[in-house]
Amino acid sequence: MTQSIQAIRGMHDILPDRVGLWQYIEDTARAVLTAYGYQEIRTPLVEVTELFNRSIGEVTDIVEKEMYSFLDRHGDSLSLRPEGTAGCVRAAIEHGLIQQPQRLWYRGPMFRYERPQRGRYRQFHQIGVEVFGLLGPDIDIEMILLTARLWRSLGLGELRLELNTLGDNTERQVYRARLVEYLRPYADRLDPDSRRRLETNPLRILDSKDPGTQEILVGAPRLLDVLGAESRAHFETLCAGLDALAIAYRINPRLVRGLDYYNRTVFEWITEQLGAQGTVCAGGRYDGLIAQLGGRPTPAIGFALGIERLVELLGQGNRSAHPAVDAYLVALGERADIESLRLAERLRDRLPGLRLLVNCGGGSFKAQFKRADKSGARFALVLGEAELERGLIGIKDLRAPEDQRDLDFETLVAVLADELSVNVVMPASAGMGA
Numbered sequence: 001m002t003q004s005i006q007a008i009r010g011m012h013d014i015l016p017d018r019v020g021l022w023q024y025i026e027d028t029a030r031a032v033l034t035a036y037g038y039q040e041i042r043t044p045l046v047e048v049t050e051l052f053n054r055s056i057g058e059v060t061d062i063v064e065k066e067m068y069s070f071l072d073r074h075g076d077s078l079s080l081r082p083e084g085t086a087g088c089v090r091a092a093i094e095h096g097l098i099q100q101p102q103r104l105w106y107r108g109p110m111f112r113y114e115r116p117q118r119g120r121y122r123q124f125h126q127i128g129v130e131v132f133g134l135l136g137p138d139i140d141i142e143m144i145l146l147t148a149r150l151w152r153s154l155g156l157g158e159l160r161l162e163l164n165t166l167g168d169n170t171e172r173q174v175y176r177a178r179l180v181e182y183l184r185p186y187a188d189r190l191d192p193d194s195r196r197r198l199e200t201n202p203l204r205i206l207d208s209k210d211p212g213t214q215e216i217l218v219g220a221p222r223l224l225d226v227l228g229a230e231s232r233a234h235f236e237t238l239c240a241g242l243d244a245l246a247i248a249y250r251i252n253p254r255l256v257r258g259l260d261y262y263n264r265t266v267f268e269w270i271t272e273q274l275g276a277q278g279t280v281c282a283g284g285r286y287d288g289l290i291a292q293l294g295g296r297p298t299p300a301i302g303f304a305l306g307i308e309r310l311v312e313l314l315g316q317g318n319r320s321a322h323p324a325v326d327a328y329l330v331a332l333g334e335r336a337d338i339e340s341l342r343l344a345e346r347l348r349d350r351l352p353g354l355r356l357l358v359n360c361g362g363g364s365f366k367a368q369f370k371r372a373d374k375s376g377a378r379f380a381l382v383l384g385e386a387e388l389e390r391g392l393i394g395i396k397d398l399r400a401p402e403d404q405r406d407l408d409f410e411t412l413v414a415v416l417a418d419e420l421s422v423n424v425v426m427p428a429s430a431g432m433g434a
């Protein structure tokens with residue numbers, strides 16, 4: 001027997017029984033983002049590798065060891081995007097979008113060669129938001145309000161907001177030096193990753209999960225203490241705004257982000273229900289990035305959320321048992337094959353919200369009803385020789401102990417619209433896209 005081929009490790013199919021949950025998250029996010037006036041942008045999945053080296057940073061985990069990079073047939077180094085911000089900024093510069101403030105969002109797959117585990121995959125999906133040209137902190141607050149509304153709309157109550165500030169570039173340099181000075185005497189006791197980062201990316205040590213390293217960090221200097229007046233004011237206004245708008249948060253002085261480009265505000269939304277991979281959404285300000293990528297200096301802030309992690313959270317709440325169709329059209333007899341397709345078209349013209357499955361491939365009355373039941377549909381519609389003869393359509397509620405009724409077309413439209421709460425399009429405009 002020929003051996004079958006399987007999906008790549010860490011990359012997953014999203015099967016029809018789960019896809020409803022994905023669509024629910026995507027549709028809800030789109031509605032919330034639209035309500036705040038954000039516009040969607042779509043950029044390629046592949047970019048020149050240089051873009052990520054220059055934005056994410058050479059000494060980050062992503063660029064050092066997680067990128068899917070390859071040479072194309074021309075010998076250029078390209079990479080599958082590991083995140084969405086770099087491409088978004090590139091596109092905004094390339095198309096002159098940064099001349100005025102922009103509120104953008106995107107969604108799609110990202111690729112990182114990580115060790116696959118619960119909540120961590122090699123192809124995963126993000127919804128991301130980027131705002132260009134606004135200094136904040138008002139927009140920082142808006143962005144957090146937007147995420148809080150999204151959790152409410154999704155019915156997620158138990159997320160915790162953590163907040164920190166990374167200061168500006170100069171402040172971070174000062175802090176970096178102090179941190180290294182403090183940690184150097186402990187170098188032998190740091191975990192290996194942190195020891196390496198002492199030379200390359202010391203701020204990331206703050207993020208270490210190693211208990212020994214964490215113990216050492218208890219006495220470390222705090223970035224909050226080296227902030228200048230402007231950065232301090234930014235952070236204080238942000239916190240005061242969140243207080244005024246009743247958004248609860250926790251200041252976490254150890255919160256740093258994995259990417260190099262962040263400054264000032266950083267935040268994460270965290271759940272306790274997903275184990276180690278508890279961050280569902282993370283973001284912050286990156287005022288230097290646009291200039292770093294060749295654009296006119298423009299402040300910016302953004303975040304990205306992991307759809308897989310939200311799917312898992314919502315899936316725990318058992319939200320997936322949602323049938324895919326409302327009605328199943330049973331077709332009996334030779335004439336009914338074509339006539340059932342015609343009837344289905346007429347119904348779809350009049351009831352654009354109706355989800356209607358037509359039985360194709362024949363079968364006995366009993367077999368077709370079995371399929372109708374299995375589809376999850378609420379109603380079976382029946383079109384056989386007898387119905388055709390009399391110009392009527394049978395309808396049977398599959399979820400109630402009720403006999404089949406035979407209705408004319410207009411009555412059927414009215415009954416379905418009423419029972420399923422879907423809109424009716426008047427006959428005159430049917431099929432005209434009105």
Ligand code: ATP
Nearest residue numbers: 114119120121124258279280281282304305306309
């Ligand atoms: P983590 O600390 O979990 O590795 P990160 O700092 O690398 O996260 P970001 O690059 O900020 O994450 O991405 C934003 C969000 O995207 C994360 O909070 C998470 O929800 C999701 N995410 C990141 N990497 C993965 C992955 N490999 N698989 C699934 N989701 C991911």
Ligand code: MG
Nearest residue numbers: 061112114258
């Ligand atoms: Mg990561």
